[in-house]
Amino acid sequence: GAMSVDSITDLSDNASELLEALQLSHPHELDPRRSRGKKKPLSLNPITWQVPRIVDRCCTHLEMHGLQTVGIFRVGSSKKRVQQLREEFDRGLDVFLDEHQSVHDVAALLKEFFRDMPDSLIPRELYGAFLSTAAMEGPAQLDTLQLLLFLLPPCHSDTLLRLLRFLGEVARHAECSWDPEGREIPGNKMTVSNLATVFGPNILQKEKPGEKDAGALNFEDSAAIILVLQRLIEHHHSLFMVSPELQCDVLRRLFQTDPDVIEYLLRRK
Numbered sequence: 590g591a592m593s594v595d596s597i598t599d600l601s602d603n604a605s606e607l608l609e610a611l612q613l614s615h616p617h618e619l620d621p622r623r624s625r626g627k628k629k630p631l632s633l634n635p636i637t638w639q640v641p642r643i644v645d646r647c648c649t650h651l652e653m654h655g656l657q658t659v660g661i662f663r664v665g666s667s668k669k670r671v672q673q674l675r676e677e678f679d680r681g682l683d684v685f686l687d688e689h690q691s692v693h694d695v696a697a698l699l700k701e702f703f704r705d706m707p708d709s710l711i712p713r714e715l716y717g718a719f720l721s722t723a724a725m726e727g728p729a730q731l732d733t734l735q736l737l738l739f740l741l742p743p744c745h746s747d748t749l750l751r752l753l754r755f756l757g758e759v760a761r762h763a764e765c766s767w768d769p770e771g772r773e774i775p776g777n778k779m780t781v782s783n784l785a786t787v788f789g790p791n792i793l794q795k796e797k798p799g800e801k802d803a804g805a806l807n808f809e810d811s812a813a814i815i816l817v818l819q820r821l822i823e824h825h826h827s828l829f830m831v832s833p834e835l836q837c838d839v840l841r842r843l844f845q846t847d848p849d850v851i852e853y854l855l856r857r858k
Contacts, residue, residue, distance in 0.1 A: 646684060647695050647696075651692060654690075659777055660777070664693050674695075711741070713796075716793060720793070731828065735827075759777060759779050
């Protein structure tokens with residue numbers, strides 16, 4: 590006799606939060622390279638992929654045009670052009686980034702976006718918890734990081750995964766390689782360690798930008814931030830997976846507390 594629901598907006602707030610806990614359950618659904626012609630598998634999560642347009646556009650552009658650019662994220666950019674791009678995105682324009690756009694300008698814009706977020710991509714209330722994982726090792730460290738990732742709001746979690754997937758691709762092109770004809774392809778020199786050094790302080794922020802002591806990190810915190818982001822880049826494929834056992838636990842609780850949600854999920858299937 591449960592009432593039918595056809596939209597997540599018809600569910601209670603508590604049920605919606607439990608569904609958000611399942612948002613990491615099906616990475617194949619989030620793979621931009623999947624074939625459009627194939628039938629898409631549905632995850633248990635009805636919430637759509639939430640990544641800001643500016644982040645996805647910048648990452649896509651750099652994946653297409655910047656992976657072989659030496660010193661990407663470290664070479665200077667045109668402040669005027671970056672500011673113009675920033676204002677266009679801020680006005681909600683459908684900004685088109687093509688091969689004529691400077692890789693270094695787009696890279697600088699991406700760094701600025703994360704640096705200037707009102708709340709950092711990893712929320713400040715979790716700053717200490719994430720940094721504490723730097724003192725851990727092996728499976729305990731990764732298990733703790735995964736549980737902390739489950740606490741992120743959906744938009745933060747989706748955006749972090751998009752960024753980490755991109756940074757992993759940049760790191761894969763850090764060293765020189767050779768094409769089938771034997772010609773050398775230059776590496777971008779941006780290893781996982783270098784990328785973590787550049788992005789760590791923008792992703793994990795103790796204070797808001799502009800606040801007193803916002804940029805004053807001690808050596809221990811700086812080293813911990815770099816180490817944590819290194820682990821996130823290196824293991825993002827597994828960290829953003831929810832085990833079948835955990836999914837079953839959540840579904841079992843939903844069955845006891847919110848049977849309407851179970852019906853909603855089954856109807857989607």
